[in-house]
Amino acid sequence: MSFGKFGKVSYVSETKLQEFEKALEAGRIMGTKCKTCGKLYFPPRADCTCMKGDIEWVELKGNCRLLTYSTIYFAPASFRYEVPYILAVAQFEEGPTVLAPLNKDLKEDEIEIGMSLRLIPMELAGGRVIYELRKI
Numbered sequence: 001m002s003f004g005k006f007g008k009v010s011y012v013s014e015t016k017l018q019e020f021e022k023a024l025e026a027g028r029i030m031g032t033k034c035k036t037c038g039k040l041y042f043p044p045r046a047d048c049t050c051m052k053g054d055i056e057w058v059e060l061k062g063n064c065r066l067l068t069y070s071t072i073y074f075a076p077a078s079f080r081y082e083v084p085y086i087l088a089v090a091q092f093e094e095g096p097t098v099l100a101p102l103n104k105d106l107k108e109d110e111i112e113i114g115m116s117l118r119l120i121p122m123e124l125a126g127g128r129v130i131y132e133l134r135k136i
């Protein structure tokens with residue numbers, strides 16, 4: 001298991017964080033937490049900025065609030081067939097923030113800063129895994 005199937009394009013496939021992709025495939029959102037200072041990371045990080053701690057995996061519920069968003073009309077080549085789409089920044093109730101697309105069923109006039117969203121893992125054709133934000 002690795003990052004080899006995460007996202008619509010290929011990222012570096014081997015990392016110390018292979019549990020992330022495995023969890024997404026199982027429909028779970030995992031972050032990492034520093035055992036020394038308690039800082040929580042999403043996406044997960046293998047090392048903490050304090051450089052002291054051991055890292056442990058923690059499951060996030062996926063519940064978050066919308067902080068901001070932007071409609072994308074001109075996208076990178078690998079996302080060109082998706083435009084227009086809305087890219088959002090949301091904050092998990094556990095604290096970290098996530099950058100992710102909003103589900104296309106959500107119309108722009110329904111969007112409100114602070115609204116409740118949930119990060120949902122999705123499997124694409126070919127076995128790739130991504131996530132998106134949906135209204136709850």
Ligand SMILES: [Zn+2]
Pocket residue numbers: 034035036037038039048049050051052053
């Ligand atoms: Zn730390």
